[in-house]
Amino acid sequence: AACEAPLVLPLGGSTYGQNCLFLVNDWHASLVPVLLGAKYRPHGVYKDARSILVIHNMAHQGVEAATTYPNLGLPPEWYGAVEWVFPTWARTHPLDNGLAVNILKGAIVTADRIVTVSQGYSWEITTVEGGHGLNELLSSRKIVLNGVTNGIDVDDWDPASDKCIPFHYSVNDLSGKAQCKAALQKELGFAIRPDCPLIGFIGRLDYQKGTDLI
Numbered sequence: 001a002a003c004e005a006p007l008v009l010p011l012g013g014s015t016y017g018q019n020c021l022f023l024v025n026d027w028h029a030s031l032v033p034v035l036l037g038a039k040y041r042p043h044g045v046y047k048d049a050r051s052i053l054v055i056h057n058m059a060h061q062g063v064e065a066a067t068t069y070p071n072l073g074l075p076p077e078w079y080g081a082v083e084w085v086f087p088t089w090a091r092t093h094p095l096d097n098g099l100a101v102n103i104l105k106g107a108i109v110t111a112d113r114i115v116t117v118s119q120g121y122s123w124e125i126t127t128v129e130g131g132h133g134l135n136e137l138l139s140s141r142k143i144v145l146n147g148v149t150n151g152i153d154v155d156d157w158d159p160a161s162d163k164c165i166p167f168h169y170s171v172n173d174l175s176g177k178a179q180c181k182a183a184l185q186k187e188l189g190f191a192i193r194p195d196c197p198l199i200g201f202i203g204r205l206d207y208q209k210g211t212d213l214i
Contacts, residue, residue: 002032003040022051027062030107031072037110038078053111055104058125058132059208062103069101082106108137114145122147 006016024032033051040046069079084102091098108114116122124130126139138145156162159177160170166183169176178194185192203209 002029003035003046007045018046018049020046020049022049024051024053024107024111026054026056027060027104027107030062030103032107033110033112034074034078034081034106038074038081050112051107051110052113052115053107055114055116055121055125057208058104058130058134061105061132061134063100064103066099066101072101081109102134105134105137108134108141112144114138114141116145116147117150119147119149 002022006020007018009015022032022036024030030053033053036046036049036051063084066083069082072082074082079101082101082103082105084100084105086096086098086100088098116125121130122145125132126135126142126145128135131138159165159180160168162168165180167176167179169180181198182192182194185198190198199214201209201211201214205211
């Protein structure tokens, strides 16, 4: 659908056409650059389009059994782009041949550029510890690998002027922070206790996120 939409959907009164930049977020969208190379460019479509893969977390790669390859809509000769073989120690039983398909790997192989959420992470994923099995492949693509630091709009999220919080505070006067905490305790039906910590967590219940520490 992502590949077809720019060609056919009237957006703003006209179609985007073929001169597109596809921003591909993690394994969930990683078939897009593979499809561009396997099914569109051979027919002269999207020959000038480019794709950028954005990697947020290498631990999640979209790995499935090799028998699912026919469901991906790719030509047989493109199997190597997503081919993945688990090492012996990672196989589930003695008869497991370890054959799988890795969707994120396909994007790493075919994307025009690869960026991560920071310069540090762009280096980390090329190491054994951070690459989760794809470090050598990522190292081979270092020429197109870079990091763009994640961040926030420091004006919109400034607690000294944020319209979405009941009290304001700053580095020079933190008193409003305690008042915000009390207001949130009241809104949630908790006892208003300045001695009791209140922890807010926005994220997935994943070991990488430190839920065990919380």
